[in-house]
Amino acid sequence: MAATLPAAGSATAAADPQRLTVDLAASEGPVMLGANGALYGLGDDGVPADAALEPLKITSISQKPQGGLQHPNGDALSVSKSFFRNGGGEINVMMQDIYAKWPYEDLGIDDYLPKVDKIAKEVSADPDSDRFVYIPFNEPDQIWYKLGVSDQAQYEANRDRFFKDWKTVYQRIRATDPDARIAGPNEAAYHSRLLKDFLAFAKRENVLPQIMTWHELGSGSLRDFQAHYDNYRALEREAGIAPLKINIDEYANRRDLSVPGQLVQWVSMFERNKVYANMAYWDAAGNMSGHVVRSGIPNGGWWFFRWYAGLTGDTVKVTPPQPNAIDTLQGLASLDTSRRQAQVLLGGSAGDSDVVVRNVARSLFGRTVTATVAEAAWSGYEGQHATPRVLARTKVKVAADGSVTVPLRGMDKMSAYRIVLTPGGSGTPTAASVPWTASYEAEDAAITDGKVYTQGTVSNANGYAASGTKDVGSLNQATSKVDFTVTVPKDGTYDLAILYGNQSGAPATQRLSIDGAAPLTVSYPSTENWTYRAKKDVTVRLSAGTHQLALAKGDREVTLDRIDLIAHDGEPSASYEATLADISGKPSYDYSSSAGVGTGALVLRSGDKAVFDVYAPRDGYYTVVPHASAPVRLALHGETVTAAPGKPLRLYLVAGNNRLALTARHASVGSLHVSGDGSTRGTLSYEGASATLAGGARLVDSAHASAGSYIGWLGNSPSSTAEFTVDAPKAGRYVLVVHYAHNDRRDNGHAYNTDIMSRAADITVGTAAPLKATFKNTWSWDDYWTLGVPVDLKKGANTVTFRNATAWAPNIDRIELGRVVG
Template identity: 85%
Template structure:
């Protein structure tokens, strides 16, 4: 009989659980991480932030050529600096995005060739030119060449035109850059007819691409991709062509992006076949296609890709309940014998599942394993997601046949789950404390003056995702409200998370009331549109029993998708296990004991480093405790902090992800424990009105600004500046947090891309050189976001100056500064 874990959520249903089987003895080859790419995933240097980008270990992205008119940002050479700085692999240059419109203006090959020359010269002159791939044509089946016509004679005519142009452009690129890697044909979908002809032509004319590309965009690809891949490899063999690298350089649709349970289905099939793949660009550039909130904040999709990036060793065979079937339970898994870890990522289906792990080697794991289960939930495209909650951590015996079965109960369809198996060692792991939680769909509530809409289904895959595929909109009447009937188990404080949309162009409000009592105002920041879901967190006091929570129209309109109630158990806490951290050097893994909370220890020696991704719900101070056997050094925001074993430190974290590096001479590190809610005690704060303005910068009154005004008309001239005088209590490294807003965008007439633009500001501290910082669009001029910038201050008065000599800087509401190492 296989060893089992207790159910991790609700009691098992009457129907038999689905079974997903992992065979640790059936290796598929090294983990490639090919499916973590994105089209226009980066928009500017700093959008997304380094801390959001580096942990994902991106292998490829697709961007436009420098100065391309298709979009206002996302230029390949510009974003390459941050991409390569953060360990990125290669950049696909979408050469036809030099044009302004979609479909591209068909001005003829003679118009295109000078543009090809310019792009190739610029890319080939870059110091990292070997890390770029040229994509000369994008979706030729739909643009100039119309290759998807059913009439064979017309197809052959169009095909021959394309082949002629392909050869011309290919040779033009190679004439300028002899070592160029070229990708194509890059159709909008898989077409056997064209690929068969293309391979024969390209081989005969010696213009074969180095990378084979096509797109998989519809829900049907979850069913059909395996057949497409197998057919393509058969075409190669028949043509006598050695296997080419494949990049599915656009995949998935709106309903998939940001949704962990959807993404795992796509990623598992691409990783299994060892192909590269980039998520499609349906909305705004710079958020890794829906997985980064603002510039630095993780959502559920980000955490799924962070898990994916954490797979090491070899992937192994996974057998799902239904292979190649749309919207079903799928997964991928890895085995790293050196680290003595197996990981399984799964999702895509609701209900119950048994994950059966076979061939669990006793020589690697011993007679027992610790199985740790965590969940990355859907939090919306713009909804923050805290560190994934551990649902279960249990030590079990490996059965005589080498099998371990992990039962998962009450899975959520939109969530992804991670199972980590490590050697059990001695002792008993402490079961995690999982607070009570329940979800309530808006469409199932009592609705007054609103309408239920269906979103993001298989038949409408380009619709935005919605919990349960429905939401409630048109809440635009004075009487509009949604009444949720909720039942809670005990008296206390509850966290209420509201999944919403706000396209009003400014902060919107609703009136929240409990059982008809006095309402309080809930304010919702702007979102891209009514269905581009974000998450608003508030707290409510509830007594045990049933209540009616009402959300009624306030200022402007808000759409509602779902609300989640979770028992508040105090200040947020998270434990980051050292055995799952990113490492450099050659640390060893010690699983001697699994007692307490954790999966073992990472033994750091001189030259070794472990990097933890630490989430903060807001900018401020948190308590950080390294659980280690000896003193270690923490590095954060460019500051190094000595830490004694188990000694609490008060460290300043920025909202979203923070990369904390740990080094030690010889220390066994079990975890990095972080608690708190972002205290601002001890920080320095300066409102816009305290700045000295020059050169046309002015103070503008605003009800939405924290001090009643913001600094506007800043920049666009060397003389236009705002100078704050900051009084530092002591010298050292601080984090300067800028509260800002702007809503620059350019309308290119795209039906599915929102061409938002970033602004920059040069920040000068004292006599130091200016530093250019990028500020992403905030969706409205009245919504203030934050960007944290490490700076060095001297004790006493310091001048902090903002400007931009060549363009407008963002509007500035206020600034805050916190020393990285705060006083306890």
């Protein structure tokens, strides 16, 4: 259940709420956004998509050297253009990932040095070479050198070998790249003994790294990191070394990734200490460590990082109920005096809490504030998450002592919550509309021929996350089923969200029956494995009262974690506050009124821009209404359109996140309202069978393709092409949506990495220059995903040609085209 704010005058909970205190007068320094990086977060240029990457404002990322054999993609130079054009900071080059095996082949330093030379030569020749960081060794305490041994004599022998090699490699890099920034020693865990010796050696031999790195990969890190950090800074002082930049370049367990409430705990401690940190690579490259669904769709974890990227000004002191304790309520907060905004991000514990914000200055906020509370819930690793729901929007009087208390009741342990405080102004904010919701755990249901498994606990931190730490699997018998008893408050339509896993290798089905009625077929797309959770949305009609919802085995096995029922309140809609948008230029913030969405207005003038992150559940047309005082211009997919105040626009959005940029000569903008469910009325649709094929490309029969066949064997030759002829009713900017599938992989023998590969195609419209599109692996050959590519069409007939002269293109089911401005 979502957290709620208690009604005015309601009784408090029987148990005292936890208290998280924020002190706006205690600055910790400018917001750094250091903890948003990932190891192998990028797989290829376009994976993840720009619209999913840019909003996160990533400060550092770790990738393998060009041509490295450790994984099939994620080469630092190959992904650098995507990273840098989307505002990325710096790329750590994991140099030892040039090797193919894990643990790395220990062939001696003489084998490694020519590889070091090659990497340094390639990186130093890059136009952005100053934005790369060399990491010469990865986990030397375990790999090659075994620096964690308890025997002191053996430790010293191993240490001296490592120090000798560190100096040799350091000097080798600098010989090729004199301005190189080098990071290390990069242990798998924090070792005070080693770091004390390393600092003394590196200072004496003039081979001190510019960035200090180590890994925090145990659940105990949530308890121990602060002590590690404090100890390291003390070692620096003892050695007479000025504080080095720190990057914890691998952090978190599997159970933490994708889970907003877990991520709060990690990010808060890193941001508080102003260190950089990159999430670990436990699964597949190209999804920002499990936070981007497919190529451009957000999950709950993505929205948490989007909130984190939205913090501005200074972070301020947060005192949680239990500092440095595993799986407890934690938080971080910021104050931007120029914007007159305070934000608090918190989560990690179930139950009730009071968030007490102290030193709310009247000079900034006035006598009242508007408090807006939203929730980013766990939706699984591969489960889409709509724009976070606003749970409450209320005007609160600042107490005589300068404090504001925001109560949260019924918090979900796996969710993160954001509280935004802005000046109250005049008027009354629009109350949040929160639909009725109920959740039901699969392990608590009636199970026939299935088994309950425990997942993602503190003692099994590298297990995958599961709601309630349990799921139901082994539903592989003809009689396997899970019966949920649910109760709904009124007759109506309900959205049923099913958290599931499907490792069967193809789309799998279950039979959904309500109160024993004739079953409906629910089809589940493939997932990486049985526990890499995704979300399937279904609509059901229920009368008021109690019902039995049964999910029985269909053609293949599916694992079940939880179901959610949400009262269906018409077509999806969301309002995006302009005062929380990304900005450029120097817009001003107007809080004279808190009416409407309640966070005031953004005043744009020539040269100013506000960028909104807008979610779409599927490709199609949506109604977009800018609430502004004067005409504004909206830019989307390379098209710009003028909108009158309050005038609805019909715009084509791609599934997932869309970046909408808004400019104006002079306008006060309150919000951007987006509604709809992705209408395809007015789009152009062409099945693969309508294309002209050449050079070996051919139609292949498939029961999973929309019309019974797809285009296969496309590419891998200059002559292999698929050409569609599309008839555009108007000239202009369109989005070409490609329905595709492929399951290319290369198994490098890693126990915990799924080495999926992308495919690419050059897309040519008429005589225009080809556009290169990258298509992420779809987990099976029979699951079709979509990729949207903006193109320009002339009125009438246009040819759209797909090719890849040097490698295989994806299988293509069909294409659709929608004019950006419908």
